[in-house]
Amino acid sequence: MSSExxxxxxxxxxxxxxxxxxxxxxxxxAEPVAVCDRERDLAVQAAARFEVPQIFDDVEQMLATARPDxxxxxxxxxxxxxxxIAALRGGAxxxxxxxxxxxVAEADEVIAVAESAGRLACVGHDxxxxxxxxxxxxxxxxxxLGDIVHVDSVQGYDLTGIFGRLVSSxxxxxxxxxxxxxxxxxxxHALYKITEFLPDTRPHIQALWFPTPDSGGLKSxxxxxxxxxxVTASLISSFAARPVQRLARIYGxxxxxxxxxxxxxxxxxxxxxxxxxFAKIEGPYRQSKEAKRNFWKAVRKFWKSDLQxxxxxxxxxxxxxxxxxxxxxxxxxxxxxxxxxxxxxxxFATCQQQELEFARSNS
Amino acid sequence: MDIFVTGxxxxxxxxxxxxxxxxxxxVRCLVRPTSEVExxxxxxxxxxxxxxxxxxxxxxxxxxxxxxGCDAVCHIAAAMKGATAALFVDNVIGVRKLLKVTxxxxxKRVVLISSLAVYDTSGLKNNDVLDETCPLEPQPQLRDxxxxxxxxxxxxxxxxxxxxxxxxxxxxxxxxYGPGRDPLSSRVGLNFGKLLIKMGGSQRLPYVRVEACAAxxxxxxxxxxxxxxxxxxxxxxxxxxRTFLRYYRRGxxxxxxxxxxxxxxxxxxxxxxWYSKRSHGQIPPVLTPYKCNAMWxxxxxxxxKAKSVLGWVPQPNTLDGVQGL
Ligand SMILES: NC(=O)c1ccc[n+]([C@@H]2O[C@H](COP(=O)([O-])OP(=O)(O)OC[C@H]3O[C@@H](n4cnc5c(N)ncnc54)[C@H](OP(=O)(O)O)[C@@H]3O)[C@@H](O)[C@H]2O)c1
Numbered sequence: 001m002s003s004e005x006x007x008x009x010x011x012x013x014x015x016x017x018x019x020x021x022x023x024x025x026x027x028x029x030a031e032p033v034a035v036c037d038r039e040r041d042l043a044v045q046a047a048a049r050f051e052v053p054q055i056f057d058d059v060e061q062m063l064a065t066a067r068p069d070x071x072x073x074x075x076x077x078x079x080x081x082x083x084x085i086a087a088l089r090g091g092a093x094x095x096x097x098x099x100x101x102x103x104v105a106e107a108d109e110v111i112a113v114a115e116s117a118g119r120l121a122c123v124g125h126d127x128x129x130x131x132x133x134x135x136x137x138x139x140x141x142x143x144x145l146g147d148i149v150h151v152d153s154v155q156g157y158d159l160t161g162i163f164g165r166l167v168s169s170x171x172x173x174x175x176x177x178x179x180x181x182x183x184x185x186x187x188x189h190a191l192y193k194i195t196e197f198l199p200d201t202r203p204h205i206q207a208l209w210f211p212t213p214d215s216g217g218l219k220s221x222x223x224x225x226x227x228x229x230x231v232t233a234s235l236i237s238s239f240a241a242r243p244v245q246r247l248a249r250i251y252g253x254x255x256x257x258x259x260x261x262x263x264x265x266x267x268x269x270x271x272x273x274x275x276x277x278f279a280k281i282e283g284p285y286r287q288s289k290e291a292k293r294n295f296w297k298a299v300r301k302f303w304k305s306d307l308q309x310x311x312x313x314x315x316x317x318x319x320x321x322x323x324x325x326x327x328x329x330x331x332x333x334x335x336x337x338x339x340x341x342x343x344x345x346x347x348f349a350t351c352q353q354q355e356l357e358f359a360r361s362n363s
Numbered sequence: 364m365d366i367f368v369t370g371x372x373x374x375x376x377x378x379x380x381x382x383x384x385x386x387x388x389x390v391r392c393l394v395r396p397t398s399e400v401e402x403x404x405x406x407x408x409x410x411x412x413x414x415x416x417x418x419x420x421x422x423x424x425x426x427x428x429x430x431x432g433c434d435a436v437c438h439i440a441a442a443m444k445g446a447t448a449a450l451f452v453d454n455v456i457g458v459r460k461l462l463k464v465t466x467x468x469x470x471k472r473v474v475l476i477s478s479l480a481v482y483d484t485s486g487l488k489n490n491d492v493l494d495e496t497c498p499l500e501p502q503p504q505l506r507d508x509x510x511x512x513x514x515x516x517x518x519x520x521x522x523x524x525x526x527x528x529x530x531x532x533x534x535x536x537x538x539x540y541g542p543g544r545d546p547l548s549s550r551v552g553l554n555f556g557k558l559l560i561k562m563g564g565s566q567r568l569p570y571v572r573v574e575a576c577a578a579x580x581x582x583x584x585x586x587x588x589x590x591x592x593x594x595x596x597x598x599x600x601x602x603x604x605r606t607f608l609r610y611y612r613r614g615x616x617x618x619x620x621x622x623x624x625x626x627x628x629x630x631x632x633x634x635x636x637w638y639s640k641r642s643h644g645q646i647p648p649v650l651t652p653y654k655c656n657a658m659w660x661x662x663x664x665x666x667x668k669a670k671s672v673l674g675w676v677p678q679p680n681t682l683d684g685v686q687g688l
Contacts, residue, residue, distance in 0.1 A: 015446040026643055041455045041515065045447055048504035162445045169397040170421075305642035 006321050009034040009068035009092070011059060011083055012075030013046035015163070016097060020072050021050040023314045030321050034066035059083060063090035070095060070324065076174045077184065081106040084121065088113045093324050095317070097124040098188035099344065100337050102178060107341040111334045120330050122320045123337045125192040127246070129315030131306075132264045133193070136250065136257055139266070140197070146254030148197040151233040155190035156244035157182070159220065164239075168216055176218075180348040183209065183222050183237055187344070190235050193248045193259075195340050200228035203343065207350040208358075212240050224347050235347075264307070265294055365389045366584060367433045367470075369422060369461070370440030372398040375476070375539055377406055378577035379439060384411040386581060391416045391433060393425075393440065422457035430468035435584045436461070437474045441516075443509060450512035458516040466528045472590070473529050474583045477517045479537045479569050479595060479664075480510045484657050494665040495535075495593050505653045524591060532583045533593040537664070541573030546685045547611055550658065551604045557617050563625035564605035566661040570685075571597050572678035582673040594669040600680035601664060610682065628655050 008030050010017055017035070024032050034054035037043040043055045056062035063071075063086065071087035073080055073096045081101050084094045094114070100123040101107045114121040127133055139145055159168055167173045167182060178184040204227040209219045220239035226232065246261035258267040268290060274282040301307050308314065319331035366383055370376040371392035383390050384407060394400050394417050407415055418429055422440060430436065438461055442453035458475070465473050482497045500506060503514040523529035540546040547554060550568050552561040579596045583589070602610075612618055623631060632650040639648040669675040678684045 014448045017448065018446060022644060039452075039456055041451055041459065041519075042448055045451050045455075045504070045511070045515070049447065162449055165397070169395060171396070302645070305645045307645055308643065 006030040006069045007033045008070045009066050010072040011036045013037040013042040017074045019310045023310050036062040068092050078102050084110045085113050088117050088119050093120045095122045100341050103345050104342040107338050126313040126316045127189050130312030132259050132266050135266050136259045145252030148231050148252050150251040151194045151197050152249040153190040153193045154236045154245050154247040157186050157239050158244050159239045187237050194233040198228045198231045203228040205346050205350050207347045208354045209351040364434040367391045367436045369393045369438050372403050376439045377403050378573050379580050382577045382581045389414045391418050393418050423460050425464045427464050427467040435472035436465050436470050439476045447508040450508050454512035454516040458519045462523045462529050474532045475520050477533050477535045478513045479535045481514045489661050492663045492665050495668050530590045534583050536576050536596045537569035537571045539573050539576050546688050558619045561620050561622045562659045566604050567601035569597050569664050570681045572684040575678040579675045586673050597664050597666050598678045598681045602681040
């Protein structure tokens with residue numbers, strides 16, 4: 001790997017840009033060289049806080065002047081395609097926040113441009129590189145889980161948070177104009193945890209979405225069932241359920257684990273061997289032992305400064321940059337980006353169809 | 364006068380609207396779909412209601428026709444918390460958009476509600492006097508996100524003023540308290556639910572009672588010939604943090620207080636910065652010597668300018684002001 005640092009630029013200085021700039025700063029083989037936002041005030045504040053030398057409010061000018069090796073795109077999804085293509089044509093590799101594009105047709109366009117330019121495109125599926133997800137993947141790869149039977153993936157969301165209130169108070173908010181509404185902006189994280197273990201290109205999909213009485217007409221609940229050749233999955237996205245969760249349960253033929261992204265924990269399920277009522281004592285006992293182990297592990301990690309909130313993002317950036325520098329395999333392939341986008345499109349199409357049928361049967 | 368008010372449904376805004384109506388003005392109040400309009404309407408008497416109008420909209424989407432014919436704009440709206448970018452959208456880009464529209468509409472007076480936090484106190488020694496002659500913070504990005512955004516917003520307004528595009532008056536209130544707002548603020552210490560980490564104790568709290576603050580703002584709207592000036596608004600006699608807390612705890616028995624003496628604040632902040640760096644940001648540098656200096660340094664404050672130029676009468680003292688809250 002050359003000792004040259006990758007020159008990274010970022011377009012879209014909203015909230016998530018802070019995480020990107022903070023994590024890029026931590027990596028030895030990259031440095032942020034420019035930030036760009038249509039609203040110059042936003043670019044100015046990001047540059048000031050993260051000590052980024054160049055500020056732009058025009059993408060073409062940024063590409064021509066800063067000549068970045070990599071461009072991070074952290075703008076709303078409907079702008080991803082045009083910005084990613086501009087950056088790729090400008091000679092940069094692109095890292096696009098999730099969801100990659102608004103639909104698979106757009107994703108195909110971006111990927112085609114990347115491949116003809118000999119550049120890499122990556123998508124922000126960062127939780128796949130969170131330490132607890134990496135631990136779960138290793139359990140699978142070592143064969144501890146056996147073959148995967150089913151994945152449950154749960155994604156909560158708090159509409160009373162700052163972004164949520166913006167969305168619910170503004171009927172013209174860009175999130176509402178996405179084909180998948182608010183879900184398009186949120187369920188990538190839940191979906192790519194499923195696709196990691198469900199290899200099918202076109203799984204069978206059943207899906208429905210609906211509002212809750214207090215969501216102000218906003219479709220805020222989503223339920224999806226996916227069925228592949230070998231593996232099934234369920235995806236729950238809920239704005240109503242508390243606490244807000246980011247959970248996945250992976251059922252294997254040998255063992256089942258639960259990955260809790262909030263607590264950064266992999267919980268095991270135990271086959272109990274004590275007879276009769278003693279099994280009901282053995283269960284909590286084993287869980288308490290596991291909890292104690294996890295507690296001390298977390299304390300040790302804290303001591304070693306290893307409880308970084310955006311560890312997954314850092315891991316993904318690191319792997320992406322290494323792939324660029326060494327020409328090695330990318331952490332997320334273009335094929336996988338396309339597949340996840342396509343499945344997401346089909347989930348929303350199924351929801352829309354289901355909604356029509358529901359309306360028809362009610363009238 | 365016909366006055367366009369932003370943020371009229373907020374804590375301070377409600378009092379400003381009430382005061383302007385009581386003084387006989389007509390008020391157009393910008394409201395968002397989620398604004399609590401009824402709560403504002405219910406504070407207004409039958410007689411005044413015909414002079415209160417609601418204008419649905421958002422700062423970022425204002426158009427000059429909404430301001431047509433109004434004599435003054437009183438800009439109170441601001442986001443109070445959130446990530447820096449979100450705060451900038453409301454508090455900086457919002458000001459930029461508003462001033463573009465006031466310039467197009469030819470508005471004759473723009474009163475911007477800023478904050479006492481915008482001053483650079485690093486040049487002041489303990490117990491020096493902070494007044495309007497103090498310079499503004501030169502490194503706002505080192506302060507907390509809210510202060511950074513308020514400062515940047517105020518600077519946008521001064522730029523427009525200097526360019527001759529905005530007949531600007533700036534109001535810089537201290538921490539505003541009154542019915543409906545807990546008077547325990549970060550000027551006393553860091554509050555986490557039932558726990559308070561008390562910072563220092565001898566510093567006087569730069570507080571201002573909400574009704575008096577609203578009256579000061581109303582004067583800034585109507586007093587002629589004060590364009591290009593800024594006014595601090597604070598209570599007459601300010602209470603020390605420790606005295607305030609002694610009083611406050613009588614009404615809030617469950618509060619746990621961990622005292623950090625004044626001399627320990629600096630070293631604690633240095634430790635936070637050191638640890639944050641060492642741990643690669645596992646815990647962010649919430650306390651920095653820079654922020655602590657701006658927040659808890661014991662200073663004296665002067666409101667002579669508001670009193671003499673605007674004829675403003677402050678709440679005489681904070682300890683009386685917080686009684687019963
Ligand atoms: N509180 C203090 O101690 C203090 C101290 C110094 C200065 N200030 C300043 O005083 C002002 C009022 O503070 P406050 O305590 O009354 O705050 P508040 O209760 O939170 O009120 C803020 C107001 O601003 C409105 N607003 C926010 N973003 C808006 C947008 N994008 N478009 C339209 N309206 C928007 C809110 O509308 P909704 O009603 O729709 O939410 C609300 O009416 C602020 O400028 C603040 O910076 C406050």
